[in-house]
Amino acid sequence: MGTRNFMRMPVVWMLVMSGSFPVAAGTAAELETEELFPRVEAVSFESASLKKRKRTVIVLPENWRSIKPAERRMLVILHGRGRHERSLVDDKMIRQQLLDSGLFVILPDGDDGWYLNSPVRQQDVYEMYLEEVLAKMANAYDLPGKGPQWAIAGWSMGGYGCVRFAERHPGRFAAVSSMIGLLDFPRNGLPAGQSYKVPVERFGTDESVWKQFNPLIHSEKLRGTSLMIITADQAFDRTMNEHFRDRLTALGLPHQYVELKGGHTFPVVRAAIPLVLAHTQRVLPRKTRK
Template sequence: MIKGLRFLLPLILAVSAVGAERTDCGSIKSKLLPYPVGYCAVLPPGFAAHPEKKYPTLYFLHGLGGDQTFMVSSGAWNVVADGWERQSLGEFVVITPQAGRSFYINSKDGRARYEDFFIREFIPQMEKRYHLSATRAGRAIGGVSMGGYGALRFAFKYPQMFSVVAVHMPALLEQLPRGSANAGLSGYLGGAFGTPIDEAFWKANTPFVYARTAALQGMKIYVDCGDRDDFGFDAGTRALDKLLTKRKIAHTVHIYPGSHSAEYVAQHLDESMNFISRGLGLTR
């Protein structure tokens, strides 16, 4: 059962500065959403000097309460920058789009088609704007909490698009809570799954649905979660581990000591970034 409902708080790590020449934040207009969508891109050291190179990409999705500045305004940047400096990480572009409370899906009421926007508009525009690899082998996706939910769902629903997925404490629930807990959850989710939550719609959109049948052989999959996750997402992580194991899908799952917190992410972000670098074929 969910212990409180504060997983919507921003997952902000220690603040650090990023050189302006290594980041680019902007927005794009959408034909599928009624508002421009902000994003921030973190660029590797050699990016400006190699306009002819098609860079691999990590789409890193923020948690509920966060925004597109997650990587560039937090200590998460330090992990990537240090890896580049030590050459323990290969060079890839990291892009975080603004997602609000969308859970990265097309909303129940049809007003916010975020999934369609991300797949049909955002990725193609980013690939053109930043001369990125437009191949499955060149795309990774990751995220934290709500962003972990979104990353797993995108990876499992569109396995032809992504070769690597790596997430921390993903917002995975096998069952919705009942009674007052469900009512509170509905308010926090901001209507993405209906208000009150439409249970059938919610079930149809969970990453579990796609994990049961998708062609995931060959995809590199990494998931971790704290053993004292405040919202029970450790149980969801274990359930996903069991499902993938039953299907004989290769994957890496860790249940580490910790709660649903920024500190937990900070402790394990280096592991996921190295997993992504290896999964993209950039390092061993």
């Protein structure tokens, strides 16, 4: 497929605070864009935060250029551990669902970074990197930098990441959808078969520090956000999601809780994607009210 370059404002990288994460006022380096499939593009750039070249995939709505920027609706989907930015679009069925959604779907490459700034690997600032990705994509595709048109989702590690990132940016996303996410994590003491080994190379060994990274503890920050939590009856994350559901209930935070058949597997993600898209489409306004 062909490639093209975005040559945006030839200025030094600047950040203008808009909403709760910075939006790019310009880029220091060009963005190289490759068409993977019709209306599916991969955007490569030098990450200022990670100090290496990274790539993000975006799925574009039909006739997207004719959609007024203020009326564009965005869904960020974060991949799971061991997956990458192409995992969803390389699945033909999911790719078509994303293409039919009418959304600008942004799929960052999060490596194995858990979408957080690691307390033990100072160079691994994946929360900062995700802010950078959204700023660059907003700039490149004329997406609104703030407002009610943004949603975020993810599966497994990405389910963890999307909830925690939304907590770290209160009010930034109108809808949050977690698929088989690790939502009471990192922690010890879960039942046998309902746990996951904490990557100490990422989170460190100090369990008191872990608390600042556990989405359950900070779920109050999601107040005012439309929440969908999806797990599976045989998934190791089920107990974590039950704990998170119970915490939302205790806080009086409205939410949808869905338990599918299956395990902590990609087929469950495939079954969950239509639910996430429907949730996002229902919550995000089709037109900005004046």
